[in-house]
Amino acid sequence: PLPPFTRATATEKVRKAEDAWNGRDPERVSMAYTPDSLWRNRSTFLQGRPAIIDFLTRKWSQEDEYRLIKELWAFSDDRIAVRFAYEWRDRAGGWWRAYGNENWAFDEMGLMRERHASINDVSIAPEDRLFHWDRAAPRPVGHPGLTALGL
Template sequence: MSRPPLPPFTADSAAAKARAAEDAWNSRDPERISLAYSEDSWWRNRSTFLQGRAAIVEFLAGKWERELDYRLVKEVWAHTDDVIAVRFAYEYHDADGRWFRAYGNENWRFDGDGLMTHRHASINDVAIEESERKFHWDAPGPRPADHPGLSDLGL
């Protein structure tokens, strides 16, 4: 199975890869998302370590049971031939209606088929008021093309 764009990455193909990942995560469909990762993909997400697509699906399903009305924006920070570094922010609320914005960085390594073999994510959550939200689009679903990105929003 191949997941274009494929390495070696250019600035444009790295940005396309990041946008494809953003769109997939905004679908909140763990099965769909897991197909972008190699069968034995290795993750560190905050303090959670996991490996393999089944673990990814389980992790993401639990994530979106807790993080409600999730909306994510990613932006490429840097890239090499087979590695992309992104920064991101996402907003969600908990079951009690408290809103948060999570800020983070991810480092991704890809195989020759464009599947992610490694994902290292460092993330911090900040409580926000609902009035402070910046991500407004119908969800689940992709961020509209005319919605500002992180740099445009000063994030």
């Protein structure tokens, strides 16, 4: 979907981003961003596709069983705000749920030129996990989103 966004195209853009991130392929994910895209992810600042690929490669090498759900929060002509949560297991076997918000700005071709992410991690018990689908796959159509899960 290209700007200017409507509710339908913004929702579609968010779901496509979610599906790509759940695929855990840094090269593929990086192609959704401009070659010089600016990122703030927590306290990490980076720029450009090579830095994005490096960042995501490191991230997903440490987050086993990663599963993400994104939800549209707001949008304008060339901007989208999302809230999200993802669950993952650390190398020691502990489970985590990360909660966050992202602000995105797009160029006229629909590539993200800016991504600002604020994220908090909460330790969860294995039985408190809510995201259940095949690893490294898109969230199934029937799986509830954040609002339906009470997140």
